[in-house]
Amino acid sequence: MAHDSAIEWTDSTWNPVTGCTKITAGCENCYAARFAERFRGVPGHPFENGFDLQLRPERLEQPFAWRRPRMIFVNSMSDLFHKAIPKDFIDGVFTTMERADWHTFQVLTKRSSLLRDYLKQRYQAAAVPSHIWIGVSVESAEAKSRIEHLRQSPEAVRFLSIEPLIGAVGAMNLEGIHWVIAGGESGARARPMHIDWAREVRDECSRQSVPFFFKQWGGFRPKSGGRELDGREWNEMPTASVA
Template identity: 30%
Template sequence: MAMNSAIEWTDHTFNPWTGCTNISPGCDNCYAEAWSKRSGHVKWGNSPRKRTTESYWKAPHIWQAKAAQFAALNGRRQRVFCASLADVFDNQADPAWRTDLFDVIRQTPALDWQLLTKRPQNIRKMLPPDWGNQGYHNVWLGFTAEDQVRFDQRKRFIREIPATVWFVSYEPAIGPLRLSEADPKPNWLISGGESGHGSRPMISQWARDIITDCRRHGIPILHKQWGAYGNNPLVQELGLDIASAKVQDPYGKGGGLVDGELIREFPVNRSVSASNAA
């Protein structure tokens, strides 16, 4: 449950509770489920979720207290991914825990909270009563779409639910995904291949295609990683051996360069700025 995160698109992870149930193909090799089996912290699937400790819940307040210093050093606000070992909008989690989470979010206005879910159909009914017509200034809402089918199933929520930032996590990418002219457009998109034991392949061209679509529509995109070097175009297309590919592209699991470019773009949270982080 590391709080200072190595994930390329965030600074911290915060898990108000742990445990989840797999609901789509993207969950098949879930790293959080593998963690639960190794740690024994919580049983995965249709089992009770486990709330984290009160001392752990103090971490966001510590980050908030250091927000001005962080902004001065980095020229931006801190990002908090919630939750890496659970789903904020899981209907099997205790609603009181979610209420407590949104209380913490309100009390930490200088942190940008990245709430990523595979259950966007639950978001509206689980948002706090004061969400309003624009959402909280420090909350980014996102959903996972591992392929075109899942994006098409979930994309309507971008239009239906207001948020300061809407983002899509195309990770693990297990099929192609394209953005059409008619699609509702997120403010940010993350792409990446699957990593770990039993990982499924990502075709190099899928990354190029979604990058092209995002740039056509002015959407910042962050290509996190290829997941495995077998997915990396240096190996997949150019036939380079894996040892050589690791030297040429050491970014992330399986490397992260797309045709020689490291693509790590972020959205601008226009409702706040680093200068008012306090």
């Protein structure tokens, strides 16, 4: 568990699973894979097996050790809805989140149809608890179907992570979406983000009254280009009571 996350829109990270496989263009330069593979073969290191998928049941109850409420990004080093993760393990993660209700948990996935199907089965006609926020990644127009999958899920605090923004997204229907994060890619092979793409996302949020958070321009290092868009930082957050 990272007590103080460098991710601007959360406080801490919790990784009951690590490792993943790349499935879309947005995964091409994955920061988590890049970090983990640096330690492949290092005996005793948490990433001795690089970015291979690994369940970490010993971490399932970590959030209970933090008594002070905080925002927790779940699986910053994986995707909780990877097809190789057993349903009963996902159940364990959700049980912990439901019980540790003094925290706010942020669950983000690219595997949006699996998220939708799981939530429908777990919550049926009920809403997802309001302290569990559910999000999908949308890196370009080609990934917008994930927004509809998210909207088809049970009522929840729903958010989009439009990062890395590698192409124009175009018009979006943000009905039922409560927060949008956008940002550019970072790292040695970072693909540049056009300012018009970022403006387009911000303007869609403004038009539809959805809080907008601009994370970074990206570049060789995450903070290379700063966080300002048109002369200001955008740090809007959702209201946790929307669900």
